[in-house]
Amino acid sequence: MTNSVTDKKATTVDLPAAAIEDLRTGIQPFKEDPGSLLEALYVAQDCFGYVPREAIEVISEELGYPEAHVYGVVTFYTMFYTEPQATHILRICRDLSCHVNGAPKVIAAAEKKLGIHSGQCTEDREFKIEQVSCLGQCEQQPALLDNLAVHGSMTPARVVELIESLRGEGS
Amino acid sequence: MPEVLVVNRNLQKDQSWLLETYRRDGGYAQAERVVKKMSPEEVIEVVTAADLKGRGGAFFPTGFKWKLVRGDPNTPRYVVANGDESEPGTYCNRFLLEKDPHGFIEGMIIAAYAVDSHTGYIYIRGEYGQAIERVREALRECHEAGILGDGIFGTDFQLDIILRRGAGAYICGEETALFNSLEGKRGNPRFKPPFPTNSGVWSKPTTINNIETFACVAPILEHGAEWFKDLGDGEDNAGTKVFCLSGNVRRTGLFELPLGVTARELIYEYGGGLPAGRTLKAFKPGGASAGVLTAAEVDVKLDPSIMQYGTIMGTGGCIVLDDTASIVESAYRDALFFEEESCGFCIPCRQGTPNLVQILECILHGEGSMDDLDLLESIGESMASSFCGLGQFAYRPVLGALNKFRDEFESYVRASCQFRLSQPHILNRRFLKASPLP
Numbered sequence: 001m002t003n004s005v006t007d008k009k010a011t012t013v014d015l016p017a018a019a020i021e022d023l024r025t026g027i028q029p030f031k032e033d034p035g036s037l038l039e040a041l042y043v044a045q046d047c048f049g050y051v052p053r054e055a056i057e058v059i060s061e062e063l064g065y066p067e068a069h070v071y072g073v074v075t076f077y078t079m080f081y082t083e084p085q086a087t088h089i090l091r092i093c094r095d096l097s098c099h100v101n102g103a104p105k106v107i108a109a110a111e112k113k114l115g116i117h118s119g120q121c122t123e124d125r126e127f128k129i130e131q132v133s134c135l136g137q138c139e140q141q142p143a144l145l146d147n148l149a150v151h152g153s154m155t156p157a158r159v160v161e162l163i164e165s166l167r168g169e170g171s
Numbered sequence: 172m173p174e175v176l177v178v179n180r181n182l183q184k185d186q187s188w189l190l191e192t193y194r195r196d197g198g199y200a201q202a203e204r205v206v207k208k209m210s211p212e213e214v215i216e217v218v219t220a221a222d223l224k225g226r227g228g229a230f231f232p233t234g235f236k237w238k239l240v241r242g243d244p245n246t247p248r249y250v251v252a253n254g255d256e257s258e259p260g261t262y263c264n265r266f267l268l269e270k271d272p273h274g275f276i277e278g279m280i281i282a283a284y285a286v287d288s289h290t291g292y293i294y295i296r297g298e299y300g301q302a303i304e305r306v307r308e309a310l311r312e313c314h315e316a317g318i319l320g321d322g323i324f325g326t327d328f329q330l331d332i333i334l335r336r337g338a339g340a341y342i343c344g345e346e347t348a349l350f351n352s353l354e355g356k357r358g359n360p361r362f363k364p365p366f367p368t369n370s371g372v373w374s375k376p377t378t379i380n381n382i383e384t385f386a387c388v389a390p391i392l393e394h395g396a397e398w399f400k401d402l403g404d405g406e407d408n409a410g411t412k413v414f415c416l417s418g419n420v421r422r423t424g425l426f427e428l429p430l431g432v433t434a435r436e437l438i439y440e441y442g443g444g445l446p447a448g449r450t451l452k453a454f455k456p457g458g459a460s461a462g463v464l465t466a467a468e469v470d471v472k473l474d475p476s477i478m479q480y481g482t483i484m485g486t487g488g489c490i491v492l493d494d495t496a497s498i499v500e501s502a503y504r505d506a507l508f509f510e511e512e513s514c515g516f517c518i519p520c521r522q523g524t525p526n527l528v529q530i531l532e533c534i535l536h537g538e539g540s541m542d543d544l545d546l547l548e549s550i551g552e553s554m555a556s557s558f559c560g561l562g563q564f565a566y567r568p569v570l571g572a573l574n575k576f577r578d579e580f581e582s583y584v585r586a587s588c589q590f591r592l593s594q595p596h597i598l599n600r601r602f603l604k605a606s607p608l609p
Binding site: 033034035036037038039041042065069072073076077078079080091094095096097099100101132133134135136137138139140141145148149150 | 256257258259260261262264265296297298299300301333335336337338339340341352353354355356357358373415416417418419423424425455459488490492493496500501504505507508511512514
């Protein structure tokens with residue numbers, strides 16, 4: 001697999017000190033709000049695009065959870081990541097309603113267009129494809145989310161179009 | 172049977188999500204009346220008399236639940252709205268969250284008053300970006316207008332509602348797992364008993380209801396218990412249910428119909444039937460957890476009594492399958508879903524769900540044997556001992572399909588099936604790295 005990087009590969013990057021400070025400030029309100037760990041993790045993910053080891057340390061320090069607890073929570077929920085992710089995570093539904101309406105072809109078209117398998121990021125970290133459980137958008141089957149933006153009634157042609165237009169915005 | 176708009180009454184309005192729009196047509200009048208003029212006992216009495224039952228799929232009597240919470244001397248008590256709608260084929264809560272957030276918030280205020288609670292939580296799945304925005308905005312509007320906070324409607328009743336997001340876990344729709352998630356923990360379920368009515372969020376008495384259940388409350392108080400009871404079709408069915416259609420059907424969408432409507436009416440009259448040239452093969456009345464029903468059973472009533480056909484009413488997310496769909500593959504899709512969403516906490520579910528997937532993969536690849544069909548059954552039986560509802564239901568769509576369409580499973584095994592997999596490479600996900608790029 002030379003043309004892609006898997007999300008399993010550990011990457012060491014120096015995290016910007018400013019982002020760590022942003023995180024520290026961002027989670028201050030949650031000190032007074034018991035049980036708001038998930039919200040704190042959302043803040044961390046907004047700062048870094050994923051939840052790095054350092055963010056877990058900061059959250060555990062500020063909110064008073066053991067690091068192991070925070071790590072346990074991060075890895076439980078599929079929308080939190082412990083490795084760097086792509087700018088656009090294309091979450092394509094693979095459940096029954098979307099499946100019988102052509103989701104497999106949409107997934108195949110997206111994989112072909114980007115040259116990666118589901119679960120992988122492109123080398124430039126612009127795109128990642130995820131096959132996910134039902135997104136609750138079944139009235140516009142098959143559905144996909146670009147991060148959290150909904151795109152319904154997908155076809156192979158439309159998913160290719162979407163990828164092209166998202167690429168255009170980036171450059 | 173005509174569509175009756177109770178829960179969905181505001182969805183079509185222009186800018187329906189704004190407080191201004193909601194109040195224009197008498198919104199929050201019921202909450203105000205309840206808080207100012209009714210006793211909590213009277214509220215519970217009305218809701219009990221209306222025979223409102225939990226719309227999340229369990230159909231537990233709502234009035235009785237509130238009575239249990241109120242009867243527990245422990246304080247503080249909590250009110251939780253379950254908006255972690257993740258059942259495949261279900262999207263009725265999403266419309267309410269996005270287009271009528273005030274409708275169910277009013278129900279929550281009434282519930283909080285009835286059980287004497289001063290803190291509420293709304294839990295919404297993380298994928299519902301717009302719903303989260305709209306609810307956050309609605310809560311802000313309510314606090315500003317004195318509908319939430321200290322001294323609601325000028326009385327001394329106080330209520331704060333906190334919005335919490337999930338982060339992609341189906342299991343968090345299970346009530347006790349949701350409590351753990353609200354408390355900032357992994358979303359594993361808890362042992363019951365004690366039940367949430369005695370030990371819910373922060374181990375305090377908690378009433379947890381579905382968004383749709385809360386949305387029924389204000390109309391019940393406005394029009395009376397008898398009115399609501401009469402909306403249902405049949406003795407035991409009170410009120411309406413929002414059905415979501417998806418799959419091989421011409422018109423997908425939400426249809427609010429009397430509880431007890433037949434599947435035939437829903438699929439043919441409201442869904443417009445199947446696409447041209449196709450015929451009905453099977454349908455699932457309540458999301459992935461529900462067992463599949465055959466075309467011959469299309470006249471069943473969609474209400475809790477559907478259990479006699481070996482399926483469940485569930486969330487009302489009806490998935491239609493036409494004659495080109497493969498039942499084995501649909502069972503495989505459901506098995507995959509539960510494998511992905513199993514939280515891994517108890518062994519029958521953690522081991523059982525991937526076992527079902529592996530066996531179905533073999534069968535779909537033409538490598539299955541007749542013994543595998545018996546093995547599916549025995550794995551299913553052992554999964555019945557799972558810790559929570561997820562595992563206890565996860566095997567049922569597979570075994571239900573096997574019971575009703577055994578011929579098709581056998582024909583796959585004999586490798587003489589007329590259906591071919593639409594995309595074989597997607598099946599090979601366990602060998603992803605070895606398989607060539609598409």
